[in-house]
Amino acid sequence: MSNRSHSRTSGLASVLLFGRPTRGGRTSAVLLASLAATSGLVSGCADDKPSEVILAGSSGAGFSSTVTTGTTPWSTSPPDPSRACPAEQLDASVDSTSAGAGHTFYSIRLTNTGTPCTVSGYPGVSLIDATGNQVGAPADREIGAKGAPVRLNPGTSAVFSTRFSQPYAYNAEACQPTERAQRLKIYPPNDTGWLTVPVSQPTCGSERISTITVTGVSAG
Structure with missing residues (x-):
């Protein structure tokens, strides 16, 4: 040229x-x-050598690529079996009842429906009426019956007992006997959630007198 x-x-x-x-x-x-x-x-x-342009996100003939995101696989740690069992993964039921000497006894079973966890100590117990309002005073703890920690695998249970004194054994004016209570409200140890089971139990309507005692949980 x-x-x-x-x-x-x-x-x-x-x-x-x-x-x-x-x-x-x-x-x-x-x-x-x-x-x-x-x-x-x-x-x-320019030189006679052929050139090839590969746009981002595409590949040429015979070209392959591996797409990586730059992240590591997501994983979770297994649940800690020593954690307190929450109410949301427990099922409560009346295991047995008995009566004698002016008292009624209920054995309550707590069954784990979720991942492994542990129950330990006293549950909270009170009576409620049909609308969910508390009737009378909550349960006192049974002295010398704190139970023992129980690890609950899925499907296993722990039990505790409640003892109800007949309200008619107390001064009527102070006790205010009532039969409004229809359910037992249960707070598992170390949890603020609750469960309920049906009961038909007269009690004192006054919150100044507790007619209920409860034991700690034990293996069931």
């Missing part, structure tokens, strides 16, 4: 690239043609 020919071509390209009018006023059409010609000139001056 002569210097003269290269100069003429460069000059023409400069005129067209800067949008100067050409014969017939077809600036845009000639501009596109000039760009194509310029591209051809550049290609003609």
Whole structure:
């Protein structure tokens, strides 16, 4: 390629690239043609080796890639079996009842329906009426019956006992006997959630006298 020919071509390209009018006023059409010609000139001056451009997110023929996110697989630690069993994963039921010497006894079973956990200590117990309102005083703890920690695997149980004194053994004015109580409300040890089981038990309506005692949990 002569210097003269290269100069003429460069000059023409400069005129067209800067949008100067050409014969017939077809600036845009000639501009596109000039760009194509310029591209051809550049290609003609380059090496004859083929080149390939792969856009991000695509692959060429015979090209494969592995996409990674830069994160590690998500995992969780197993539940701690020493944690207190929450009420939401326990099922409460009356295991047995008995009566004697002016008292009624209920054995209550707590069954684990979830992951391994532990119950330990005294549950909270009170009586409630049909609308969920507490009736009388909550249970006192049975002295010398704190039980022992019980690990509950799924499907296993712990038990505790409640003892109800007959309200008629107390001064009527102080006790205010009532039969409004319809359910036993149970707070598992170390938890603020609760469970209920149906009972039919007269009690003192006054919160100044507790007619209920409760033992700690033990293996059932």
